[in-house]
Amino acid sequence: MQWTPPLDPRQYDLLPLLARQNRTADWLNTDDGDPYGLPNVARWSVHQAAKIVPFRFRSATAQRPEIHTWIDNLATEAIAEQQRRKAPVASINRGPSLLLLGPTGVGKTHEAYGAVRELAITGIVARWTVVTAADLYAQLQPRHGIDSEAEFQRYSKASILLVDDLGAGGKISEFTEGINFRLINHRYENQLPTLITSNVLPKDLSARLGDRVTSRLVEMCQRVPITGHDRRRGEAA
Template sequence: MDLAPAVTFDRDNFAALLEERGLTTDQVNTRDGDPFSEMNLIRRAITQARTAVPFIYRNAVATLPETLTWITALVDDARAQQKRRDAITPVISRGRSLLLLGPTGVGKTHQAYGALRRLAVTGVSATWLTTSSADLYAALRPRAGVDSETEFRRYAHARLLLVDDLGAAKATEWTEEINFRLVNHRYENQLPTLLTSNVLPKQLADRLGDRVASRLIEMCDRAVITGTDRRRNAA
Protein backbone atom coordinates (compact mmCIF):
# COMPACT_ATOMS: atom_id res chain seq x y z
CA MET A 1 0.00 0.00 0.00
CA ASP A 2 1.31 3.44 -0.96
CA LEU A 3 1.32 6.69 0.96
CA ALA A 4 -1.45 8.82 -0.49
CA PRO A 5 -0.65 12.49 -1.08
CA ALA A 6 -2.63 15.21 0.68
CA VAL A 7 -6.05 15.87 -0.79
CA THR A 8 -7.58 19.29 -1.45
CA PHE A 9 -11.02 20.06 -0.10
CA ASP A 10 -12.21 23.05 -2.12
CA ARG A 11 -13.84 21.11 -5.00
CA ASP A 12 -16.68 19.12 -3.52
CA ASN A 13 -18.20 18.56 -0.13
CA PHE A 14 -16.03 15.77 1.21
CA ALA A 15 -15.17 18.10 4.11
CA ALA A 16 -18.84 18.00 5.20
CA LEU A 17 -18.94 14.18 4.98
CA LEU A 18 -15.79 14.02 7.12
CA GLU A 19 -17.27 16.47 9.60
CA GLU A 20 -20.25 14.14 10.05
CA ARG A 21 -17.71 11.55 11.17
CA GLY A 22 -16.10 14.03 13.56
CA LEU A 23 -13.00 14.39 11.38
CA THR A 24 -11.38 17.59 10.14
CA THR A 25 -9.65 18.01 6.79
CA ASP A 26 -6.41 18.79 8.64
CA GLN A 27 -6.61 15.47 10.46
CA VAL A 28 -7.10 13.63 7.18
CA ASN A 29 -4.08 15.38 5.66
CA THR A 30 -1.83 14.67 8.63
CA ARG A 31 1.02 12.60 7.21
CA ASP A 32 1.95 9.97 9.76
CA GLY A 33 4.15 7.98 7.37
CA ASP A 34 1.95 4.91 7.89
CA PRO A 35 0.42 3.61 4.63
CA PHE A 36 -2.08 1.54 6.63
CA SER A 37 -3.32 4.34 8.87
CA GLU A 38 -7.00 5.26 8.76
CA MET A 39 -6.16 8.74 7.47
CA ASN A 40 -4.07 7.34 4.61
CA LEU A 41 -6.92 4.97 3.70
CA ILE A 42 -9.34 7.91 3.64
CA ARG A 43 -7.01 10.01 1.46
CA ARG A 44 -6.71 7.14 -1.03
CA ALA A 45 -10.44 6.49 -0.99
CA ILE A 46 -11.33 10.15 -1.61
CA THR A 47 -8.91 10.30 -4.54
CA GLN A 48 -10.40 7.09 -6.00
CA ALA A 49 -13.97 8.28 -5.45
CA ARG A 50 -13.23 11.53 -7.28
CA THR A 51 -12.15 9.50 -10.30
CA ALA A 52 -15.08 7.10 -10.14
CA VAL A 53 -17.91 9.62 -9.73
CA PRO A 54 -19.26 11.34 -12.89
CA PHE A 55 -19.12 15.13 -12.85
CA ILE A 56 -22.79 15.87 -12.20
CA TYR A 57 -22.82 13.58 -9.16
CA ARG A 58 -19.59 15.02 -7.69
CA ASN A 59 -21.46 16.51 -4.73
CA ALA A 60 -23.98 13.68 -4.30
CA VAL A 61 -24.76 12.75 -0.74
CA ALA A 62 -26.71 9.59 0.06
CA THR A 63 -29.44 10.30 2.58
CA LEU A 64 -31.91 7.41 2.31
CA PRO A 65 -32.11 5.44 5.57
CA GLU A 66 -31.82 2.18 3.60
CA THR A 67 -28.56 3.37 2.00
CA LEU A 68 -27.11 4.50 5.33
CA THR A 69 -28.04 1.19 6.96
CA TRP A 70 -26.45 -0.73 4.08
CA ILE A 71 -23.21 1.25 4.36
CA THR A 72 -23.08 0.86 8.15
CA ALA A 73 -23.55 -2.91 7.87
CA LEU A 74 -20.75 -3.24 5.30
CA VAL A 75 -18.38 -1.09 7.36
CA ASP A 76 -19.18 -2.86 10.64
CA ASP A 77 -18.66 -6.22 8.97
CA ALA A 78 -15.33 -5.14 7.44
CA ARG A 79 -14.12 -4.01 10.88
CA ALA A 80 -15.34 -7.22 12.55
CA GLN A 81 -13.53 -9.31 9.91
CA GLN A 82 -10.38 -7.25 10.43
CA LYS A 83 -10.46 -8.04 14.14
CA ARG A 84 -11.19 -11.72 13.61
CA ARG A 85 -8.37 -12.13 11.13
CA ASP A 86 -6.02 -9.71 12.84
CA ALA A 87 -5.70 -8.00 9.45
CA ILE A 88 -3.87 -4.71 8.99
CA THR A 89 -6.75 -2.86 7.34
CA PRO A 90 -10.53 -3.29 7.21
CA VAL A 91 -11.62 -4.34 3.72
CA ILE A 92 -15.14 -4.69 2.33
CA SER A 93 -15.34 -8.14 0.81
CA ARG A 94 -18.71 -9.83 1.30
CA GLY A 95 -22.10 -8.57 2.35
CA ARG A 96 -25.58 -7.71 1.28
CA SER A 97 -26.45 -5.77 -1.83
CA LEU A 98 -28.68 -2.73 -2.31
CA LEU A 99 -31.36 -2.27 -4.96
CA LEU A 100 -32.56 1.29 -5.59
CA LEU A 101 -35.82 1.47 -7.50
CA GLY A 102 -37.81 4.41 -8.80
CA PRO A 103 -39.02 6.17 -11.93
CA THR A 104 -36.92 8.35 -14.22
CA GLY A 105 -35.16 11.30 -12.66
CA VAL A 106 -36.02 10.76 -8.98
CA GLY A 107 -32.36 10.48 -7.91
CA LYS A 108 -31.33 6.82 -8.05
CA THR A 109 -27.92 7.40 -9.62
CA HIS A 110 -27.37 10.40 -7.32
CA GLN A 111 -28.09 8.14 -4.35
CA ALA A 112 -25.76 5.42 -5.67
CA TYR A 113 -22.77 7.73 -6.18
CA GLY A 114 -23.65 9.40 -2.89
CA ALA A 115 -23.21 5.98 -1.26
CA LEU A 116 -19.85 5.49 -2.96
CA ARG A 117 -18.70 8.89 -1.67
CA ARG A 118 -19.94 8.19 1.85
CA LEU A 119 -18.05 4.89 1.93
CA ALA A 120 -14.88 6.76 0.98
CA VAL A 121 -14.75 8.62 4.30
CA THR A 122 -15.32 5.58 6.50
CA GLY A 123 -11.70 4.48 6.59
CA VAL A 124 -12.44 1.00 5.28
CA SER A 125 -10.98 -0.16 2.00
CA ALA A 126 -13.70 -0.34 -0.67
CA THR A 127 -12.72 -0.98 -4.28
CA TRP A 128 -15.49 -0.06 -6.69
CA LEU A 129 -16.17 -0.90 -10.29
CA THR A 130 -18.97 1.26 -11.68
CA THR A 131 -20.98 0.85 -14.86
CA SER A 132 -24.42 1.32 -16.33
CA SER A 133 -26.04 -1.80 -17.72
CA ALA A 134 -25.83 -0.32 -21.25
CA ASP A 135 -22.06 0.27 -20.84
CA LEU A 136 -21.69 -3.18 -19.37
CA TYR A 137 -23.27 -4.83 -22.44
CA ALA A 138 -21.14 -2.66 -24.72
CA ALA A 139 -17.98 -3.71 -22.84
CA LEU A 140 -18.94 -7.38 -23.09
CA ARG A 141 -20.04 -7.43 -26.71
CA PRO A 142 -17.90 -9.97 -28.57
CA ARG A 143 -15.40 -8.14 -30.77
CA ALA A 144 -11.93 -8.58 -32.15
CA GLY A 145 -9.07 -8.13 -29.71
CA VAL A 146 -11.19 -8.37 -26.56
CA ASP A 147 -11.73 -11.49 -24.50
CA SER A 148 -15.31 -11.00 -23.36
CA GLU A 149 -15.00 -13.66 -20.65
CA THR A 150 -12.02 -11.90 -19.05
CA GLU A 151 -13.98 -8.68 -19.23
CA PHE A 152 -17.04 -10.39 -17.70
CA ARG A 153 -14.98 -11.68 -14.80
CA ARG A 154 -13.77 -8.14 -14.04
CA TYR A 155 -17.38 -7.19 -13.30
CA ALA A 156 -18.42 -10.49 -11.74
CA HIS A 157 -15.48 -10.52 -9.30
CA ALA A 158 -15.33 -6.78 -8.47
CA ARG A 159 -15.17 -6.14 -4.74
CA LEU A 160 -17.98 -3.59 -4.94
CA LEU A 161 -19.97 -3.23 -8.12
CA LEU A 162 -22.38 -0.49 -9.15
CA VAL A 163 -24.73 -1.43 -11.98
CA ASP A 164 -26.82 1.59 -12.88
CA ASP A 165 -30.07 1.27 -14.84
CA LEU A 166 -30.58 -2.48 -14.78
CA GLY A 167 -33.52 -3.41 -17.01
CA ALA A 168 -33.57 -0.03 -18.76
CA ALA A 169 -32.80 -1.39 -22.22
CA LYS A 170 -35.00 -3.75 -24.20
CA ALA A 171 -34.00 -7.25 -23.17
CA THR A 172 -32.52 -9.71 -25.61
CA GLU A 173 -31.57 -13.32 -24.94
CA TRP A 174 -27.97 -12.21 -24.73
CA THR A 175 -28.55 -9.37 -22.22
CA GLU A 176 -30.73 -11.72 -20.14
CA GLU A 177 -27.90 -14.23 -20.03
CA ILE A 178 -25.40 -11.53 -18.99
CA ASN A 179 -27.77 -10.28 -16.28
CA PHE A 180 -28.30 -13.80 -15.00
CA ARG A 181 -24.64 -14.80 -14.96
CA LEU A 182 -23.60 -11.56 -13.28
CA VAL A 183 -26.33 -11.53 -10.64
CA ASN A 184 -25.90 -15.25 -10.02
CA HIS A 185 -22.16 -14.91 -9.44
CA ARG A 186 -22.63 -11.94 -7.10
CA TYR A 187 -25.45 -13.85 -5.32
CA GLU A 188 -23.55 -17.09 -4.85
CA ASN A 189 -20.48 -15.30 -3.49
CA GLN A 190 -22.35 -12.62 -1.51
CA LEU A 191 -20.46 -9.86 -3.26
CA PRO A 192 -21.90 -6.44 -2.39
CA THR A 193 -23.57 -4.92 -5.41
CA LEU A 194 -25.41 -1.63 -5.73
CA LEU A 195 -28.06 -1.78 -8.43
CA THR A 196 -30.45 0.85 -9.66
CA SER A 197 -33.47 0.27 -11.86
CA ASN A 198 -36.56 2.10 -13.01
CA VAL A 199 -38.49 -1.17 -13.08
CA LEU A 200 -41.44 -1.22 -10.67
CA PRO A 201 -40.99 -3.69 -7.79
CA LYS A 202 -43.90 -5.82 -8.99
CA GLN A 203 -42.51 -5.88 -12.55
CA LEU A 204 -39.01 -7.09 -11.60
CA ALA A 205 -39.74 -10.69 -12.59
CA ASP A 206 -41.42 -9.66 -15.86
CA ARG A 207 -38.61 -7.35 -16.93
CA LEU A 208 -35.55 -9.21 -15.61
CA GLY A 209 -36.79 -12.79 -15.58
CA ASP A 210 -37.86 -14.89 -12.59
CA ARG A 211 -34.43 -16.24 -11.77
CA VAL A 212 -32.72 -12.83 -11.69
CA ALA A 213 -35.58 -11.25 -9.72
CA SER A 214 -35.64 -14.10 -7.20
CA ARG A 215 -31.91 -13.75 -6.51
CA LEU A 216 -32.11 -9.96 -6.28
CA ILE A 217 -34.97 -10.19 -3.78
CA GLU A 218 -32.94 -12.47 -1.52
CA MET A 219 -29.57 -10.73 -1.79
CA CYS A 220 -30.64 -7.07 -1.73
CA ASP A 221 -31.91 -4.55 0.75
CA ARG A 222 -34.41 -2.54 -1.23
CA ALA A 223 -35.40 1.12 -1.35
CA VAL A 224 -38.02 2.70 -3.56
CA ILE A 225 -37.38 6.37 -4.32
CA THR A 226 -40.55 8.28 -5.06
CA GLY A 227 -41.18 11.77 -6.39
CA THR A 228 -41.14 13.56 -9.69
CA ASP A 229 -38.43 13.86 -12.35
CA ARG A 230 -35.89 16.27 -10.84
CA ARG A 231 -34.49 17.06 -14.28
CA ARG A 232 -37.85 18.38 -15.50
CA ASN A 233 -38.36 20.23 -12.22
CA ALA A 234 -34.96 21.90 -12.61
CA ALA A 235 -35.72 22.82 -16.22
Protein backbone atom coordinates (compact mmCIF):
# COMPACT_ATOMS: atom_id res chain seq x y z
CA MET A 1 0.00 0.00 0.00
CA GLN A 2 1.44 3.29 -1.13
CA TRP A 3 2.05 6.00 1.46
CA THR A 4 -0.37 8.82 0.59
CA PRO A 5 0.23 12.37 1.79
CA PRO A 6 -2.41 14.30 3.73
CA LEU A 7 -5.25 15.67 1.65
CA ASP A 8 -7.73 18.48 2.03
CA PRO A 9 -11.08 16.80 2.78
CA ARG A 10 -12.94 19.89 1.55
CA GLN A 11 -11.41 19.48 -1.90
CA TYR A 12 -13.18 16.13 -2.24
CA ASP A 13 -16.29 17.04 -0.20
CA LEU A 14 -15.44 14.36 2.32
CA LEU A 15 -16.66 16.06 5.48
CA PRO A 16 -20.25 14.67 5.34
CA LEU A 17 -18.88 11.20 4.57
CA LEU A 18 -16.43 11.38 7.47
CA ALA A 19 -19.11 12.69 9.82
CA ARG A 20 -21.36 9.73 9.06
CA GLN A 21 -18.59 7.41 10.15
CA ASN A 22 -17.92 9.51 13.26
CA ARG A 23 -14.52 10.40 11.91
CA THR A 24 -12.78 13.72 11.47
CA ALA A 25 -10.43 15.35 8.99
CA ASP A 26 -7.69 14.90 11.62
CA TRP A 27 -8.32 11.16 11.64
CA LEU A 28 -8.10 11.03 7.83
CA ASN A 29 -4.79 12.84 7.91
CA THR A 30 -3.28 10.82 10.76
CA ASP A 31 0.46 10.78 10.09
CA ASP A 32 1.54 7.63 11.93
CA GLY A 33 3.84 6.35 9.17
CA ASP A 34 1.75 3.16 8.85
CA PRO A 35 0.96 2.62 5.16
CA TYR A 36 -1.46 -0.21 6.08
CA GLY A 37 -3.32 1.80 8.71
CA LEU A 38 -6.95 2.73 8.02
CA PRO A 39 -6.29 6.48 7.53
CA ASN A 40 -3.59 5.93 4.90
CA VAL A 41 -5.70 3.33 3.08
CA ALA A 42 -8.59 5.81 3.19
CA ARG A 43 -6.47 8.61 1.67
CA TRP A 44 -5.20 6.26 -1.03
CA SER A 45 -8.78 5.11 -1.71
CA VAL A 46 -10.04 8.70 -2.01
CA HIS A 47 -7.61 9.20 -4.91
CA GLN A 48 -8.65 5.89 -6.51
CA ALA A 49 -12.34 6.77 -6.17
CA ALA A 50 -11.77 10.22 -7.71
CA LYS A 51 -10.46 8.47 -10.85
CA ILE A 52 -13.65 6.48 -11.41
CA VAL A 53 -16.37 8.82 -10.16
CA PRO A 54 -17.71 10.94 -13.08
CA PHE A 55 -17.32 14.69 -12.64
CA ARG A 56 -21.06 15.24 -12.11
CA PHE A 57 -21.04 12.93 -9.12
CA ARG A 58 -17.72 14.07 -7.63
CA SER A 59 -19.44 15.30 -4.44
CA ALA A 60 -22.20 12.67 -4.31
CA THR A 61 -23.19 11.52 -0.86
CA ALA A 62 -25.58 8.59 -0.56
CA GLN A 63 -28.80 9.45 1.29
CA ARG A 64 -30.42 6.05 1.51
CA PRO A 65 -29.92 4.22 4.83
CA GLU A 66 -29.80 0.87 2.99
CA ILE A 67 -26.62 2.02 1.26
CA HIS A 68 -24.94 2.94 4.52
CA THR A 69 -25.94 -0.42 5.99
CA TRP A 70 -24.59 -2.25 2.91
CA ILE A 71 -21.27 -0.43 3.24
CA ASP A 72 -21.07 -1.15 6.96
CA ASN A 73 -21.79 -4.85 6.34
CA LEU A 74 -19.18 -5.12 3.58
CA ALA A 75 -16.62 -3.39 5.80
CA THR A 76 -17.39 -5.67 8.76
CA GLU A 77 -17.04 -8.79 6.59
CA ALA A 78 -13.79 -7.51 5.08
CA ILE A 79 -12.30 -6.87 8.53
CA ALA A 80 -13.35 -10.32 9.78
CA GLU A 81 -11.73 -11.90 6.71
CA GLN A 82 -8.57 -9.82 7.22
CA GLN A 83 -8.31 -11.10 10.78
CA ARG A 84 -8.84 -14.72 9.68
CA ARG A 85 -6.12 -14.41 7.04
CA LYS A 86 -3.89 -12.14 9.11
CA ALA A 87 -3.69 -9.88 6.05
CA PRO A 88 -2.11 -6.41 6.33
CA VAL A 89 -5.18 -4.63 4.97
CA ALA A 90 -8.89 -5.42 4.78
CA SER A 91 -10.31 -5.65 1.26
CA ILE A 92 -13.78 -6.19 -0.14
CA ASN A 93 -13.94 -9.57 -1.87
CA ARG A 94 -17.27 -11.14 -1.07
CA GLY A 95 -20.61 -10.02 0.26
CA PRO A 96 -24.18 -9.08 -0.50
CA SER A 97 -25.35 -6.99 -3.43
CA LEU A 98 -27.72 -4.07 -3.78
CA LEU A 99 -30.25 -3.23 -6.50
CA LEU A 100 -31.34 0.42 -6.67
CA LEU A 101 -34.64 0.67 -8.50
CA GLY A 102 -36.48 3.79 -9.55
CA PRO A 103 -37.65 5.94 -12.43
CA THR A 104 -35.52 8.33 -14.49
CA GLY A 105 -33.77 11.13 -12.68
CA VAL A 106 -34.57 10.21 -9.07
CA GLY A 107 -30.89 9.91 -8.13
CA LYS A 108 -29.92 6.24 -8.53
CA THR A 109 -26.53 6.94 -10.09
CA HIS A 110 -25.93 9.69 -7.52
CA GLU A 111 -26.57 7.18 -4.71
CA ALA A 112 -24.31 4.61 -6.38
CA TYR A 113 -21.34 6.98 -6.67
CA GLY A 114 -22.08 8.19 -3.16
CA ALA A 115 -21.51 4.57 -2.11
CA VAL A 116 -18.20 4.42 -4.01
CA ARG A 117 -17.02 7.57 -2.21
CA GLU A 118 -18.27 6.48 1.17
CA LEU A 119 -16.57 3.10 0.97
CA ALA A 120 -13.32 4.86 0.11
CA ILE A 121 -13.07 6.64 3.44
CA THR A 122 -13.63 3.49 5.52
CA GLY A 123 -9.99 2.53 5.04
CA ILE A 124 -11.07 -0.81 3.55
CA VAL A 125 -9.65 -1.50 0.10
CA ALA A 126 -12.47 -1.62 -2.48
CA ARG A 127 -11.22 -2.28 -6.01
CA TRP A 128 -14.24 -1.06 -7.94
CA THR A 129 -14.97 -1.68 -11.56
CA VAL A 130 -17.74 0.61 -12.80
CA VAL A 131 -19.67 0.45 -16.05
CA THR A 132 -23.04 1.30 -17.54
CA ALA A 133 -24.84 -1.70 -19.00
CA ALA A 134 -24.90 -0.01 -22.43
CA ASP A 135 -21.11 0.50 -22.38
CA LEU A 136 -20.63 -3.07 -21.20
CA TYR A 137 -22.52 -4.47 -24.20
CA ALA A 138 -20.66 -2.15 -26.58
CA GLN A 139 -17.30 -3.20 -25.16
CA LEU A 140 -18.15 -6.87 -25.39
CA GLN A 141 -19.26 -6.84 -29.02
CA PRO A 142 -16.96 -9.28 -30.82
CA ARG A 143 -14.37 -7.15 -32.60
CA HIS A 144 -11.25 -7.96 -34.51
CA GLY A 145 -8.17 -7.92 -32.27
CA ILE A 146 -10.15 -7.68 -29.01
CA ASP A 147 -10.32 -10.60 -26.60
CA SER A 148 -13.91 -10.07 -25.53
CA GLU A 149 -13.80 -13.00 -23.11
CA ALA A 150 -10.93 -11.39 -21.19
CA GLU A 151 -12.84 -8.13 -21.26
CA PHE A 152 -15.96 -9.92 -19.93
CA GLN A 153 -13.99 -11.43 -17.06
CA ARG A 154 -12.74 -8.00 -16.07
CA TYR A 155 -16.36 -7.33 -15.11
CA SER A 156 -17.56 -10.76 -14.02
CA LYS A 157 -14.59 -11.25 -11.67
CA ALA A 158 -14.30 -7.68 -10.37
CA SER A 159 -13.96 -7.62 -6.59
CA ILE A 160 -16.75 -5.05 -6.42
CA LEU A 161 -18.76 -3.98 -9.45
CA LEU A 162 -21.14 -1.13 -10.23
CA VAL A 163 -23.47 -1.82 -13.15
CA ASP A 164 -25.41 1.36 -13.87
CA ASP A 165 -28.68 1.27 -15.80
CA LEU A 166 -29.24 -2.45 -16.16
CA GLY A 167 -32.24 -3.11 -18.40
CA ALA A 168 -32.36 0.41 -19.89
CA GLY A 169 -32.57 1.08 -23.60
CA GLY A 170 -34.20 -0.73 -26.46
CA LYS A 171 -35.40 -4.26 -26.90
CA ILE A 172 -33.20 -6.86 -25.24
CA SER A 173 -31.30 -8.96 -27.77
CA GLU A 174 -30.03 -12.50 -27.51
CA PHE A 175 -26.54 -11.02 -27.14
CA THR A 176 -27.37 -8.71 -24.22
CA GLU A 177 -29.48 -11.43 -22.58
CA GLY A 178 -26.50 -13.77 -22.74
CA ILE A 179 -24.16 -11.17 -21.22
CA ASN A 180 -26.64 -10.36 -18.45
CA PHE A 181 -27.06 -14.01 -17.56
CA ARG A 182 -23.35 -14.88 -17.56
CA LEU A 183 -22.44 -11.75 -15.61
CA ILE A 184 -25.14 -12.04 -12.96
CA ASN A 185 -24.78 -15.80 -12.66
CA HIS A 186 -21.03 -15.57 -12.04
CA ARG A 187 -21.47 -12.88 -9.44
CA TYR A 188 -24.36 -14.77 -7.84
CA GLU A 189 -22.48 -18.07 -7.62
CA ASN A 190 -19.36 -16.46 -6.17
CA GLN A 191 -21.20 -13.98 -3.94
CA LEU A 192 -19.29 -11.07 -5.41
CA PRO A 193 -20.63 -7.72 -4.21
CA THR A 194 -22.43 -5.89 -6.99
CA LEU A 195 -24.23 -2.56 -6.95
CA ILE A 196 -26.83 -2.37 -9.70
CA THR A 197 -29.10 0.47 -10.70
CA SER A 198 -32.11 0.06 -12.95
CA ASN A 199 -35.14 2.06 -13.97
CA VAL A 200 -37.15 -1.07 -14.68
CA LEU A 201 -40.26 -1.33 -12.50
CA PRO A 202 -40.01 -4.25 -10.03
CA LYS A 203 -43.02 -5.92 -11.66
CA ASP A 204 -41.34 -5.70 -15.08
CA LEU A 205 -37.93 -7.10 -14.09
CA SER A 206 -38.68 -10.64 -15.30
CA ALA A 207 -40.11 -9.46 -18.60
CA ARG A 208 -37.13 -7.15 -19.15
CA LEU A 209 -34.23 -9.26 -17.89
CA GLY A 210 -35.64 -12.77 -18.07
CA ASP A 211 -36.73 -15.07 -15.24
CA ARG A 212 -33.32 -16.61 -14.61
CA VAL A 213 -31.48 -13.28 -14.20
CA THR A 214 -34.32 -11.85 -12.12
CA SER A 215 -34.46 -14.88 -9.84
CA ARG A 216 -30.73 -14.59 -9.10
CA LEU A 217 -30.97 -10.82 -8.57
CA VAL A 218 -33.81 -11.29 -6.10
CA GLU A 219 -31.76 -13.73 -4.03
CA MET A 220 -28.41 -11.93 -4.16
CA CYS A 221 -29.58 -8.31 -3.85
CA GLN A 222 -31.39 -6.23 -1.35
CA ARG A 223 -33.81 -4.18 -3.46
CA VAL A 224 -33.90 -0.48 -2.65
CA PRO A 225 -36.74 1.49 -4.25
CA ILE A 226 -35.75 5.11 -4.93
CA THR A 227 -38.75 7.34 -5.35
CA GLY A 228 -39.29 11.03 -6.07
CA HIS A 229 -39.39 13.36 -9.02
CA ASP A 230 -37.01 13.66 -11.96
CA ARG A 231 -34.38 15.92 -10.39
CA ARG A 232 -33.10 16.93 -13.80
CA ARG A 233 -36.43 18.68 -14.48
CA GLY A 234 -36.62 20.37 -11.07
CA GLU A 235 -39.32 20.38 -8.43
CA ALA A 236 -42.09 21.46 -10.81
CA ALA A 237 -41.97 18.40 -13.03
